[in-house]
Amino acid sequence: MVQARPLGVALIGTGFMGKCHAMAWRNVATVFGGAHPRLQVLCDTPDRAAAMAEQFGFQRGTDDWQQAVSDPAVDVVSITTPNGLHRPMAEAALRAGKHVWLEKPMALTLDDARAMADLAARHPGQVTLLGYNYLRSPAFQAARNLIADGAIGRLLAFRGVYDEDYSADPLLPWSWRMTHGEGGLGALGDLGCHLVSLMVALMGPVDQVTAMTQIAVPQRPSPNGPRMVENDDSALALIRFANGAQGSFATSRVARGRKCRLQWEVHGSDGTLVFDQENMNELWVHRTGDAGFMRHLSGPDQPDFAAFCPGAGHNFGFNEQKVIECRDLLRAIDGEKPATPDFAAGLEIERIIHAMAASDGRPVMMKEDHHEDA
Known part of the structure; x- marks a missing residue:
């Protein structure tokens, strides 16, 4: 069994990998047990946010990603946006006290990646994971x-x-x-x-x-x-x-x-x-x-x-x-591995x-x- 307490989830982005993250969040407890995550907020453009939130099963949609990452009901943020947004979104989520699941590549530049790794190291209680799914x-x-x-x-x-x-x-x-x-x-x-x-x-x-x-x-x-x-x-x-x-x-x-x-x-x-x-x-x-x-x-x-x-x-x-x-x-959030x-x-x-x-x-x-x- 994984995750005794249901975590609140924010998903940013609804393209190929956004849908992949949404399916993973909806299926993880069905496959491996534990509490089903609470799909709190989905963020995308104004013309997509509400409709995709309904399709993916999230409680609400928004076009304001900063609001999504700072939402007190959210514990973990999935980021599946274009590459140039990875650093600001991941850093904002870490500063807001959230765990971060970020799609690859990590960042645009090596300096960006270094800054993100340094910030994550200063938040040891928060889990970061990069979306290298072929490893699984x-x-x-x-x-x-x-x-x-x-x-x-x-x-x-x-x-x-x-x-x-x-x-x-x-x-x-x-x-x-x-x-x-x-x-x-x-x-x-x-x-x-x-x-x-x-x-x-x-x-x-x-x-x-x-x-x-x-x-x-x-x-x-x-x-x-x-x-x-x-x-x-x-x-x-x-x-x-x-x-x-x-x-x-x-x-x-x-x-x-x-x-x-x-x-x-x-x-x-x-x-x-x-x-x-x-x-x-x-x-x-x-x-x-x-x-x-x-x-x-x-x-x-x-x-x-x-x-x-x-x-x-x-x-x-x-x-x-x-x-x-x-x-x-x-499992990492639970401290297992x-x-x-x-x-x-x-x-x-x-x-x-x-x-x-x-x-x-x-x-x-x-x-x-x-x-x-x-």
């Missing part, structure tokens, strides 16, 4: 357990790719996502940060990165004429981990035909693990002595799967990952992707505290 996949958790148990031996290498094609069409209109001032980093901030979260969870801290970024479509059409694209469409990196292992990393938002190609593999001295998010219920495992790879299909023997379904092979989904993430947030990644861990992810953005083909040592922002 039962297949991923099984892979982490295999590594921790020494099943594939000493870690030698990581290879990871996260490609999508949502910006592949050169006629796609310019948007805020393509600016530093509102979007921050491009493919690195939208996609690459997910891959970094998985990479670090599997391999441990990063010592060095050497990277290149590319703007594949320099201009985009807009109602006022062509607008310049400021942030990366794709990035490639070589990595050295603190444990001596090496890694390769690639991400793109212009990879035609790729929808959610989040693929990674870990090479060990005694075996290899392979995963592909487009087949998220499969983990492929090779160990010394095997003729090839064995397919391990997600089922109730893997972490958290059984809470949703008792039958193997019935498949786990994207939104279920968010329900687990919500459960982990509630620390939330991860919190803002401190999120700062390390931001340091890595901003180092990649700043590298320009030169090695960047992660042991140094870099203050330049890409």
Whole structure:
């Protein structure tokens, strides 16, 4: 059972991830037990707030996010807004005494992320959690357990790719996502940060990165004429981990035909693990002595799967990952287990992707505290 006392929830934003958060809040007690959260207030634009509050099951809607985060009936704030609003909203929620569940990326700049982590450290009684939902996949958790148990031996290498094609069409209109001032980093901030979260969870801290970024479509059409694209469409990196292992990393938002190609593999001295998010219920495992790879299909023997379904092979989904993430947030608020990644861990992810953005083909040592922002 989780959460003996029902928490009051404010949700800011009702897009893709806002709906995902709303479903998680509505389903977490059904799946894992405990008190159902009180869905107090939903915040969005004036033309959406009331209607979406009714659809999502919140008691009321508002277009004033500052009112939402300061509401005395609210204990925890879910923030699913555009990237440029993450810092002011998260900081306001922390100062108002709330717990914070914030979607990735953490912030626009490394300085912003550092300031947010510093503020969270000054509020130790308040939980912060970043929305890296792929960490909650039962297949991923099984892979982490295999590594921790020494099943594939000493870690030698990581290879990871996260490609999508949502910006592949050169006629796609310019948007805020393509600016530093509102979007921050491009493919690195939208996609690459997910891959970094998985990479670090599997391999441990990063010592060095050497990277290149590319703007594949320099201009985009807009109602006022062509607008310049400021942030990366794709990035490639070589990595050295603190444990001596090496890694390769690639991400793109212009990879035609790729929808959610989040693929990674870990090479060990005694075996290899392979995963592909487009087949998220499969983990492929090779160990010394095997003729090839064995397919391990997600089922109730893997972490958290059984809470949703008792039958193997019935498949786990994207939104279920968010329900687990919500459960982990509630456990952290109850003091059962620390939330991860919190803002401190999120700062390390931001340091890595901003180092990649700043590298320009030169090695960047992660042991140094870099203050330049890409």
